[in-house]
Amino acid sequence: MIGRYFDYNSTTPLDPRVCQVITESMDIYGNPSSTHGSGQKARLAIHSARQHIAALLHGEPEELYITSGGSESNNWLLKGYLSQWAGTPVHVITSVIEHPSVKETLRYWRDAGGGEITYIPVDAEGFISPQAVMDAIRPDTKLISIMLANNETGAIQPVQEIARIAGSRGIFTHTDAVQAVGKMPIHVRELGVDSLSFSIHKLYGPKGIGGLYLQSGYKLDPLLHGGGQEQGLRSGTENVLSLLGAAEACRVAMLDMERSQVKLLWCKRLLVEKLRAIAPGLKINGSLDSDRTLANTVNLCIPGIRGEALAAYLDHRYGIAVSVGSACSSNHQKKLSYVLQEMGLDEADIRSSLRISMGKFTDEMDIHYLLESIESALAHFNQLMPT
Structure with missing residues (x-):
């Protein structure tokens, strides 16, 4: 029950409105990359869906990349962004309470010769100090990744202030917002981060779909090569039904x-x-x-x-x-x-x-x-x- x-x-359980949209969209079966009518119907549907998803973040549809969820988004962002310094060890800052998809990805990067990681501690209530982040910054710091809200305690981290500090020093900032999106208002421009990851199943939508917001001007190494979907960075035929369900979940989240x-x-x-x-x-x-x-x-x-x-x-x-x-x-x-x-x-x-x-x-x-x-x-x- x-x-x-x-x-x-x-x-989260599926919202009935999301179930209804998915059920009513069963006749949208064309491949969005096809030029015939069925394909173009699917393409228009996912174009509209992308706008609804981006609206929840107050971002632009062109800055949104659809993934299988937050873990994939975190892996892709961290590996894809840091790859530009392959062979030249650099410095990364994160926290001790990050989700394993951040902690383990950075550990893999470090062990592969990527560079050094500084882990910012938390206080007795589970909060990170922006001052501690500032004190950890070095000349070779290239990326800071701090989650927006913790999944165990619900602690909302001062990501906006951390992003402001990082931005003033030209350091790329990422936030794992999986536990925050849909539960609190998020304006990516006001938050000040360069990238943000989320999962739709945390906001009453289908599992197996999420996204990565990446501010215009930044590029990642492609996650999947092939058909050129997601602006050539994540190839593969789009999951149309899940995308439409995700869009409805985001629309409902804004209303509710x-x-x-x-x-x-x-x-x-x-x-x-x-x-x-x-x-x-x-x-x-x-x-x-x-x-x-x-x-x-x-x-x-x-x-x-x-x-x-x-x-x-x-x-x-x-x-x-x-x-x-x-x-x-x-x-x-x-x-x-x-x-x-x-x-x-x-x-x-x-x-x-x-x-x-x-x-x-x-x-x-x-x-x-x-x-x-x-x-x-x-x-x-x-x-x-x-x-």
Whole structure:
């Protein structure tokens, strides 16, 4: 049941309006590269879709490259941009809490002889300091990649200020905005970044499609050679149905965003307030500042209760889906969240942590059901524990 789903940061259900558009577009089957009527119908459809997707970012359609999602976009951007210095080691700045598609790509680049990486730490609430980024800049710094919003804590990073610092020094700035696009207003020009990645399945659209915004004037090495699609940089016949679904998801996101954020902030306050009463030892991992965190995300710790056990019990007993955080860990044996580790949490608190991420289909009734289920689960675990 959709009302028992609290793992929206992993992926979102399809919006009914997106389903409808995809279903109604089944007769658009032509190859967009074909010159006949069916092909041109498809070409016009994806041209319109590209405009809707670009509009969500307040960017230009010509600055948008369609990919399979944020991970592909991050890989392509980092490898494609840094390739121009192949054979000449350069310096890159990123953060310790980046998504693996950024961390692992940069590690691969470094190990292949690309150069050096400086990792910017976070504070106890999971935020990056622009001053720390400024202090890390060197004469050979060519790229700075800092995520816009963290998937585990919801912390919104000061990317605009970091981009301003980088721009004043002629340094290319990229942001992984997968968790931000569709959840908060984004104006790429005002944000000041040179590139931005996103995934449509995070905003109630189909999986397997996303994009890369790249400011005009920059070029990347082609990701795929062949047919010349995506301005010759990513060849392959376009996924027309997914593109149309993506466009509708972006259009709907623009319509729903303000109303959804107001509701989610209310749900978040209600959830935290009631949880504090249910679990007096409750700790919040990160900040609850509505101006600095995503409205839909709460990362919490209930000391003495294993997060994995609580998540499994909520799933099997009540059909509730929550997350224990990132499955991609810097410690593969212990499977501890590297984000929470970098925030200074000890192993016991990390193991007792849980991420609850809500969405536009979450309502007050769902919150109360979740609270009642957690209260019942805690009573169950307390009965099993020795005094």
